Amino acid sequence: MTLAYPMTDPRATRPDSALTRAFERHGVRMTYDRNEEIYAQDDEVEFLYQVVRGVVRTSRLTAEGRRQVGDFYYVGDLFGLEPGPDHRFGAEALDDCEILVVRRSVVRAFAGDAELDRAILEATRVEMERLQDHVVMLGRKSARERVACFLMSIAQRGEDDHANLAMGRQDMADYLGLTIETVSRMLTQLQGEAIVEFPSSRHFQIRKWTALEALAA
Amino acid sequence: MTLAYPMTDPRATRPDSALTRAFERHGVRMTYDRNEEIYAQDDEVEFLYQVVRGVVRTSRLTAEGRRQVGDFYYVGDLFGLEPGPDHRFGAEALDDCEILVVRRSVVRAFAGDAELDRAILEATRVEMERLQDHVVMLGRKSARERVACFLMSIAQRGEDDHANLAMGRQDMADYLGLTIETVSRMLTQLQGEAIVEFPSSRHFQIRKWTALEALAA
DNA sequence: CGGTTAATTGAACGCATTCAACACGAGTGG
DNA sequence: CCACTCGTGTTGAATGCGTTCAATTAACCG
CATH class of the missing domain: 2.60.120.10 (Jelly Rolls)
Incomplete structure (x- = not known):
């Protein structure tokens, strides 16, 4: 410091x-x-x-x-x-x-x-x-819902559609009460459904807002 | 009202x-x-x-x-x-x-x-x-730990060793992020280990404080 | 390039849930 | 006093979601 x-x-x-x-x-x-x-x-x-x-x-x-x-x-x-x-x-x-x-x-x-x-x-x-x-x-939320929630809250901070994660997977996991593996799996899953897209592991873009909102529960 | x-x-x-x-x-x-x-x-x-x-x-x-x-x-x-x-x-x-x-x-x-x-x-x-x-x-806590935690916090409110639950199992479950069945199972489990005792479903007494404290994590 | 850390993927396991049946207690009426 | 009901709690068996452990891949930085 x-x-x-x-x-x-x-x-x-x-x-x-x-x-x-x-x-x-x-x-x-x-x-x-x-x-x-x-x-x-x-x-x-x-x-x-x-x-x-x-x-x-x-x-x-x-x-x-x-x-x-x-x-x-x-x-x-x-x-x-x-x-x-x-x-x-x-x-x-x-x-x-x-x-x-x-x-x-x-x-x-x-x-x-x-x-x-x-x-x-x-x-x-x-x-x-x-x-x-x-x-x-x-x-009261599933792993999928937690990750969706998290991505939305991050995306809402930035004004453009591209958002970047300041934190690594471990920090996300510890915030969401999950393990890194589960977080990673949910992310690839969401990406597989073309709801979000990760050009790199720290940058993403939401493709289907409504689908993500529905998930966020 | x-x-x-x-x-x-x-x-x-x-x-x-x-x-x-x-x-x-x-x-x-x-x-x-x-x-x-x-x-x-x-x-x-x-x-x-x-x-x-x-x-x-x-x-x-x-x-x-x-x-x-x-x-x-x-x-x-x-x-x-x-x-x-x-x-x-x-x-x-x-x-x-x-x-x-x-x-x-x-x-x-x-x-x-x-x-x-x-x-x-x-x-x-x-x-x-x-x-x-x-x-x-x-x-970050397991079902067992959550229930143990909860019982301790209830017991700490009353001054004597006997405590009574004002709420039913569903309320406990919804507070702890569990189901009623899981709460019930953990309670019988703790009782089986003689850590707590339930004379009736709404009244209990802590038998082994240290064991419960260790569990509460 | 290697070397290191972070992230992903796979397979097996286990904890909590789900679904279903049963037990218990309190109140009600025959 | 017993039978019946209703709400609440317990128990059992099967399922599944998330974890754990292990291996692989990707990203980063010298």
């Missing part, structure tokens, strides 16, 4: 006003290498993070060594926003990342600012809804 | 100060019969709820008719606290319930009150941590 320099470039964050200001004035821009840990599971919750460049994954390792990926965070996303005293999930850089970091105490000092509160609430809302969807997916 | 009378009994809520006051002054006490809906999935988020008597379950029905139970709420628990505009999960009374209901606008009017804010934040924290644990359980 490299401490780069205090945050000054306002272009990096979306115009969230108070939040942007807090990041601008009191944030620090950090860079992380691929697979570098941003914070560890069970670390104290001290900072609020925003992705400037790259993709971040949160994950939890159980006592038996099993891993569950919590979520993936893209440019503009806030993360590390856990209400508890310490992190249940750790955060790692999926690829080379640039992250804005600001102390929670600083954020709290800005509290009362309506726009900042809204931004935090909004991030919490998004976080919770993702968790709820995740629960339904893991509890 | 029966609108009983405006809330006046302070004993019903724990001394959460501002929250208790908000419920006292502006809350309404409602009663619900077994299996009655408290609010529907996709309903607008309008109220904050607190269990006074009985047990509440939240659940989501997918388009294909599959059901995922979100959580169970016991006396004193706050629920309905979703940050989004509408409920992703519906809420139903597991048995005959008494619920305190207060408009969110009223809660918001009390905002700024440090103790109220803390109570809300605390409930949000609990909610989120439960969701996170739920994700790990559904994603």
Whole structure:
């Protein structure tokens, strides 16, 4: 991890006003290498993070060594926003990342600012809804449906029809509660049905949106 | 559902100060019969709820008719606290319930009150941590482990060693992402190993805490 | 090119589901 | 008091989905 320099470039964050200001004035821009840990599971919750460049994954390792990926965070996303005293999930850089970091105490000092509160609430809302969807997916969806779901959610982030996976098969599997082999099989299966197309293992394009939507369940 | 009378009994809520006051002054006490809906999935988020008597379950029905139970709420628990505009999960009374209901606008009017804010934040924290644990359980635990986990969490609520299940097997199954048959089999299996004991299908006692803890993973 | 890691594919296994039958308890009425 | 019913829980046998283990192929990088 490299401490780069205090945050000054306002272009990096979306115009969230108070939040942007807090990041601008009191944030620090950090860079992380691929697979570098941003914070560890069970670390104290001290900072609020925003992705400037790259993709971040949160994950939890159980006592038996099993891993569950919590979520993936893209440019503009806030993360590390856990209400508890310490992190249940750790955060790692999926690829080379640039992250804005600001102390929670600083954020709290800005509290009362309506726009900042809204931004935090909004991030919490998004976080919770993702968790709820995740629960339904893991509890009640088949492997095929989970993979379809995942591809759709990735594709919806990008505006054009081509999408690229920032993560490898193991990360997908650990997010979806499956094994890499099953993920791989489902992908080739979907490709065989011409629903999606993978020119390379990290790039894909959805061919039949309706079919995929029907699958996503 | 029966609108009983405006809330006046302070004993019903724990001394959460501002929250208790908000419920006292502006809350309404409602009663619900077994299996009655408290609010529907996709309903607008309008109220904050607190269990006074009985047990509440939240659940989501997918388009294909599959059901995922979100959580169970016991006396004193706050629920309905979703940050989004509408409920992703519906809420139903597991048995005959008494619920305190207060408009969110009223809660918001009390905002700024440090103790109220803390109570809300605390409930949000609990909610989120439960969701996170739920994700790990559904994603990375076997049927045996899930059932063991569930029994432990139930047992930890009561103070004595005897615990009773407010919910039936179907609710357990839909919470754990399993079928009733699998839940039943795991229960008899655990009982066969003398780890737990079920004098009746809704009452149990943990015999070997360490064994169960080891299983819960 | 080799060397290394990631992804795919195949075959066998096993855990959880499915489908079906049976047991149990509570309530109801003869 | 027993027979009947209905809802709920348990048990059995067969199936199947996803995993496991192993081998192969593809991608990446020196």
